[in-house]
Amino acid sequence: MPETKVFAPQFVSSRHRDEAAELGMWVFIATEVLLFGALILGYLVYRHLHPVGFAAASGRTDLVIGTANTAILLTSSFAVAWAVEVFSAETRKFCATLLACAIGLGVAFLVLKGFEYRSEYREHLVPGIDFRFDPVHVDGAQLFFLFYFVATGLHALHMVIGIAVLGVMALLINRTPSTRHRTALHSAALYWHFVDIVWIFLFALIYLPGRAA
Amino acid sequence: MTKWLPPRHLVGAWLALLALLALTVSLAYLPLGAFNAAIAMSIGAVKAAIVAAIFMELRHRNATTLTFAGAGLFWLGILLWLGMMDFLTRT
Numbered sequence: 356m357p358e359t360k361v362f363a364p365q366f367v368s369s370r371h372r373d374e375a376a377e378l379g380m381w382v383f384i385a386t387e388v389l390l391f392g393a394l395i396l397g398y399l400v401y402r403h404l405h406p407v408g409f410a411a412a413s414g415r416t417d418l419v420i421g422t423a424n425t426a427i428l429l430t431s432s433f434a435v436a437w438a439v440e441v442f443s444a445e446t447r448k449f450c451a452t453l454l455a456c457a458i459g460l461g462v463a464f465l466v467l468k469g470f471e472y473r474s475e476y477r478e479h480l481v482p483g484i485d486f487r488f489d490p491v492h493v494d495g496a497q498l499f500f501l502f503y504f505v506a507t508g509l510h511a512l513h514m515v516i517g518i519a520v521l522g523v524m525a526l527l528i529n530r531t532p533s534t535r536h537r538t539a540l541h542s543a544a545l546y547w548h549f550v551d552i553v554w555i556f557l558f559a560l561i562y563l564p565g566r567a568a
Numbered sequence: 569m570t571k572w573l574p575p576r577h578l579v580g581a582w583l584a585l586l587a588l589l590a591l592t593v594s595l596a597y598l599p600l601g602a603f604n605a606a607i608a609m610s611i612g613a614v615k616a617a618i619v620a621a622i623f624m625e626l627r628h629r630n631a632t633t634l635t636f637a638g639a640g641l642f643w644l645g646i647l648l649w650l651g652m653m654d655f656l657t658r659t
Contacts, residue, residue: 377629378636385640392644396651403655418593425589429615433582436623437574449572548623552616559612563592567599 373538380545391553394506398560401498408495410565412488415480416503420471421562424464425554431460432551435521439544442537447528454525457547461518468511475500506557513550520546581622588615
């Protein structure tokens with residue numbers, strides 16, 4: 356029974372251990388859902404109170420970069436899901452390459468986000484730093500951009516952590532000639548996909564309103 | 569060779585996500601009033617469901633895992649529902 360050596364005594368099998376790891380990831384993701392959920396509740400309340408100001412402010416965000424970044428994140432999630440799906444002792448180097456592609460896409464996302472922040476700074480759209488907006492809508496616009504910077508900043512922090520986690524996983528599976536890290540890879544992938552889902556909703560709340568007017 | 573190729577369902581999910589992204593950006597420019605927000609959020613929810621079901625493999629998981637994954641959504645629903653109740657019903 357060499358199997359018995361690979362899992363801790365609280366588990367009855369390695370499969371039991373892997374299932375516990377996955378459930379643990381989902382509990383963690385639930386706490387993250389509520390972290391972003393509270394921010395989104397704040398957004399919805401203030402959008403309800405300042406509908407026109409929010410639409411005007413949203414119209415000033417960069418939809419081209421926002422859309423490109425969404426496509427980039429969706430593609431990076433695809434690469435990670437691909438790596439999880441084909442992972443085996445034989446394909447592990449290829450899987451590490453897929454993770455490297457996902458990391459590259461994640462870095463591209465952050466670089467584009469940086470360009471976006473820079474142009475918003477230049478257009479005086481950062482609340483607290485000489486914020487300038489049409490006086491009729493300035494209150495709503497300021498609240499919108501406050502949400503924008505807090506939510507995208509928090510999301511960017513998650514991206515940085517996700518990139519670091521994927522980097523460690525790429526190194527580990529590249530170095531270990533077995534499928535020992537399958538569960539860790541799966542947990543890392545769940546986190547990356549979750550960060551992707553958060554962005555899907557941030558994209559709909561930040562970039563899409565106020566385009567039709 | 570086939571063991572390196574992405575399975576068809578992953579490619580399908582990825583293309584569907586990109587198509588939904590193009591659709592939601594196009595529809596945002598149509599003057600539909602309050603429906604714009606509803607459409608944007610609905611398409612967002614479909615995209616999130618595709619990521620959760622296919623990329624996160626929830627469609628192959630048992631009831632326990634689905635309950636754990638659904639718990640976050642359940643509490644989020646309570647947060648948003650009770651949180652918005654006051655503001656939406658205020659006269």
